[in-house]
Amino acid sequence: xxxxxxxxxxxxxxxxxxxxxxxxxxxxxxxxxxxxxxxxxxxxxxxxxxxxxxxxxxxxxxxxxxxxxxxxxxxxxxxxxxxxxxxxxxxxxxxxxxxxxxxxxxxxxxxxxxxxxxxxxxxxxxxxxxxxxxxxxxxxxxxxxxxxxxxxxxxxxxxxxxxxxxxxxxxxxxxxxxxxxxxxxxxxxxxxxxxxxxxxxxxxxxxxxxxxxxxxxxxxxxxxxxxxxxx
Numbered sequence: 001x002x003x004x005x006x007x008x009x010x011x012x013x014x015x016x017x018x019x020x021x022x023x024x025x026x027x028x029x030x031x032x033x034x035x036x037x038x039x040x041x042x043x044x045x046x047x048x049x050x051x052x053x054x055x056x057x058x059x060x061x062x063x064x065x066x067x068x069x070x071x072x073x074x075x076x077x078x079x080x081x082x083x084x085x086x087x088x089x090x091x092x093x094x095x096x097x098x099x100x101x102x103x104x105x106x107x108x109x110x111x112x113x114x115x116x117x118x119x120x121x122x123x124x125x126x127x128x129x130x131x132x133x134x135x136x137x138x139x140x141x142x143x144x145x146x147x148x149x150x151x152x153x154x155x156x157x158x159x160x161x162x163x164x165x166x167x168x169x170x171x172x173x174x175x176x177x178x179x180x181x182x183x184x185x186x187x188x189x190x191x192x193x194x195x196x197x198x199x200x201x202x203x204x205x206x207x208x209x210x211x212x213x214x215x216x217x218x219x220x221x222x223x224x225x226x227x228x229x230x231x
Contacts, residue, residue, distance in 0.1 A: 059154075
């Protein structure tokens with residue numbers, strides 16, 4: 001019990017720790033963490049990161065990627081690529097439109113884990129949904145996992161840096177939407193550009209706000225005088 005209390009204090013004041021990883025490593029198991037980015041974006045891919053840490057070389061300052069400044073995320077990403085085993089899996093916007101969000105999350109997670117240099121024995125997943133159910137992996141779900149597990153926090157950083165770079169690279173071809181700054185999320189600039197110009201090829205056409213823009217205007221039947229018959 002004291003050990004658990006210590007871990008909880010560390011999470012509250014110092015971010016995620018490796019308590020869960022140590023538990024499985026004591027059994028001789030290879031542990032990976034996974035996390036996604038891009039779920040709430042209106043454009044671009046859905047990306048899942050995966051990370052297997054060397055617990056002797058865990059970079060200081062790991063956090064949920066959204067809590068870090070871009071330059072700090074990039075520095076941690078470089079360190080993780082040097083000292084850990086990391087990978088990303090993606091579902092492009094067009095594929096996401098075809099298969100839906102739930103299936104896309106599972107596909108991206110499976111692709112990320114498959115791209116790791118080693119097959120993990122256990123995968124730690126942020127949230128309450130087992131994205132690898134039926135894929136043959138032992139999993140553990142951790143609510144708020146990117147603030148509890150260093151492996152999940154590392155995965156979130158790798159995924160976000162990768163996706164952010166890709167979206168920034170698309171900005172010159174789609175300048176009006178501001179992808180370099182909003183990364184496809186619905187910022188005021190992005191919303192205004194959509195209202196003025198409509199969606200570009202990178203937008204998720206199955207997302208309701210984009211569908212609403214693409215849908216033909218509904219006729220106001222009450223304002224039309226439809227013939228009711230020949231009388």
